[in-house]
Amino acid sequence: MPHDGLPAGYRLLSLESVDSTNAEALRRAQARETGPLWIRADRQTGGRGRSGRSWSSPPGNLYASLLIRLAVPPERASELSLVAGVALHRTIAMLLPTETAAGRLYLKWPNDLLLDAAKLAGILIESSITPGTPAITAIIGIGINVATHPDDLGRAATHLGLYGVETEPAQLLKRVAAALDLEIKAWLARGFRPIREEWTARAHRLGVEVSVNGKAGRIEGQFAGLAEDGALVIKLPDGSEHRVSYGDVSLI
């Protein structure tokens, strides 16, 4: 039986306020909670974004984290980021009018969701390895701008309300949870290749000029797709290919 409208087997913790749903999930993971557990809060006082940034979290938007233990070897943990990105894109594409979603809603590596080139949603994944077992404990944090968006990001942002989509965060979580459950199951059953293809079909087009701030500093080149492990492949001006496993990507 589904619980709280979530897929079977998932539990839900709804909070009025928390520092960060990811931080709360991490605390519970440290206390040996294995999930699958969704934690949703109406607002966050210390919302966290990628690369140590903060995530503005007033009431009205969706802030939720899934704590889940997955029987995959640790070296495959990075694939989860793209699994979550596909689920997020799939969820929002179904809410928007078809003509709006087509081409205007796309993923940017690793899992930013952009609508009309403005940030609509983000994912922050934190995972820990379970020593002695081929398993990871993953925390998949998802923020979706539903009713408002921050205007001080230093880059364009947007929210669903501007496109006529009015939904309660708690209702939206049910859709996200169902899509993520299906995508995780597909990944576990069929491996990463179909996810990689889905992700690529839902991303901005190949050949677009990108700039990456990563471990190796700033690199510019053309988006050339995803490697077998989900790394970003960039074609450099000299024709060589460069793989990026961690970094912030901007479309030029």
Ligand code: BTN
């Ligand atoms: C990004 O920088 O794009 C990732 C943003 C992730 C925000 C979500 S909101 C729910 C969860 N809790 C957090 O503190 N962060 C994630």
